[in-house]
Amino acid sequence: MTASSPRLSAASLGSLPAGPRRPGYDRAAQGIGIVHLGLGAFHRAHQAVYTEERLEAGESGWGICGLSLRSPAVRDALAPQDGLYTVLTRGPGGDEARIIGSVLEALTVPEQPDLALARLADPATRIIGLTVTEKAYCRDSGGALDEQHPDIRHDLEGQGTPRSVPGLLAAALRRRAETGAGAVTLMTCDNLPDNGRTLERVLRRFVELRDPSLAGWMAENVSFPATMVDRIVPATTDADRAAIAALGYQDAWPIVAEPFSQWVIEDRFVNGRPRWEEAGALMVQDVHAYELMKLRCLNGAHSSLAYLGGLAGIGTVSEAMAEPLLADFLKRLWAEDVIPTLPPVPGIDLPGYTAQLEERFRNPAIRHRLLQIAMDGSQKLPQRLLRPAADRLAQGVVPKRIALAVAAWMLFLLGEDETGGSHRIDDPMGEVLSATARGAGRDATALSDALFAMPEVFEPALAAHQGFRAAVREALALLLRDGVRGALRASLAA
Structure with a gap:
């Protein structure tokens, strides 16, 4: 200057x-x-x-x-x-x-x-x-x-x-x-x-x-x-x-x-x-289908990258998309857990829309920080990931990819990543979330049970669903034992 x-x-x-x-x-x-x-x-x-x-x-x-x-x-x-x-x-x-x-x-x-x-x-x-x-x-x-x-x-x-x-x-x-x-x-x-x-x-x-x-x-x-x-x-x-x-x-x-x-x-x-x-x-006349598409496909994918990539010590969206395991995970998330919950969107081909999202996420000129996206998770997760999870459960399918993203959010609340770095929980419920996570510690059952008990985040019907609870608990155990990349390999192999 x-x-x-x-x-x-x-x-x-x-x-x-x-x-x-x-x-x-x-x-x-x-x-x-x-x-x-x-x-x-x-x-x-x-x-x-x-x-x-x-x-x-x-x-x-x-x-x-x-x-x-x-x-x-x-x-x-x-x-x-x-x-x-x-x-x-x-x-x-x-x-x-x-x-x-x-x-x-x-x-x-x-x-x-x-x-x-x-x-x-x-x-x-x-x-x-x-x-x-x-x-x-x-x-x-x-x-x-x-x-x-x-x-x-x-x-x-x-x-x-x-x-x-x-x-x-x-x-x-x-x-x-x-x-x-x-x-x-x-x-x-x-x-x-x-x-x-x-x-x-x-x-x-x-x-x-x-x-x-x-x-x-x-x-x-x-x-x-x-x-x-x-x-x-x-x-x-x-x-x-x-x-x-x-x-x-x-x-x-x-x-x-x-x-x-x-x-x-x-x-x-x-x-x-x-x-x-x-x-x-x-x-x-009605924006609902477009809104649901964007909230679940774009914002849901962003939150998933924020917590999985953040735990792995990755800084930005484009850097996360350069990790083949994360890129493949998003494709499975969209195809198996998200698109089946969406109504038809006038003028939009949903697989084409998610392919365009993938290209946008890979743009190396946009340094969109994962920690910025991770902010206010307690407010964002319900509409981005938890409601599509409930819809998929109503269809008789346990959404395993969403379960892994939710497990990553739970582990993220401990404030540490796999590289030894630390991060602040920037959230309106940050203090209570951090205290709850620290109180449960690095135990998959204790940590998931403690957070599922918070109705401010998890609707009671979803929190009580044993199949979803088990999927999140198992994903959390994998993250704790094998790290993000190990958990992603296991998820993609399933």
Whole structure:
């Protein structure tokens, strides 16, 4: 990074070196029509890029205000850049840089609560989007609102700035109702089963408890479309920032992404939307089949790689796919345990889809860290691996490949890999999971029994299934005795 290298901003945009594609429309003439909760890397590499395409095509009034719910880090990086940032698309053939301008404003809710709430309740805001991760929905083990969650209890008392997503949304809807701000679409883009209905369920329950008079207004003025989103977006590194500096300018928080991108959206918008379909999104009446396909095929495979590869001391997805045993394991996982649980997906050949996933996972230009994927396992495993396991059991088949992945997660909770390295359990239940695993120790029966007894992770019917319990216990014994590669050989030989 040279001292003369300009910082990306609206003022410097015209003088930057040639190379990166940059916004070709008048950003100053754009209004904010979308407020997005969770201004993380994925949103900026995905929905913000689709929106950028529509602004480039001449649509107006759909600029984005991004709200960070906790840390000011993203706001602090983007505010001096006037919301501009670079998406660096990395494929086997090289990099392609594009400066994105659709994010017009970045705020942090705890530090700017009044302005954040004003944006959410502004009549110009017609869509509120979310990419806040599974844990931010404050659900209990049954998928309902966790009424004992500390943030929910705080927000139900109604004192101070809302701390939870349901609390913040309810406050925004109340203000919209009181001021006549008009209808709004709440569009979640998180990896949750039936994500639109999930958001609607937890928010309606919060409103019933906190502000029941708002329920009627919501029924007339709020919609909750489900979506499926797909693009691999690893965490930004200093090497990525250096790659931008080599282009001749500074970007405090560029985003790296693979070339592939997919967005399937239920067309249920109550107050207009950009024509995202003209940017490549697929507008459908029912997203369920697409969502299930992605959660189980892509996300389930990612979690399996994260725990098996993480235990083996492997760092990234592409490095894991370079291990023939892991690559072969994924093929068996898809073919035997996952695809048989999926309904037909319009326009999709499922074996072809998983073959494409394998190719994407092998992309050496995308350094997607396994420890990043391993985060929040207690929230991710139920929909990614445990529900397909239950479906396969209902079909009369014990899913042996899923059992091995679940066993790897259990062993991963001890915080050590086979090379002598250690890792932190980054999970909302991290302390109790770690304590439970350490208390059971490296004994397959004790460790599996202790974790199966946690209804926050394992539904009682699945935990009670003796065939699945036995398969997980046997896989765990293999991992403890023969290591990851030995257990994979045994699994592939079965």
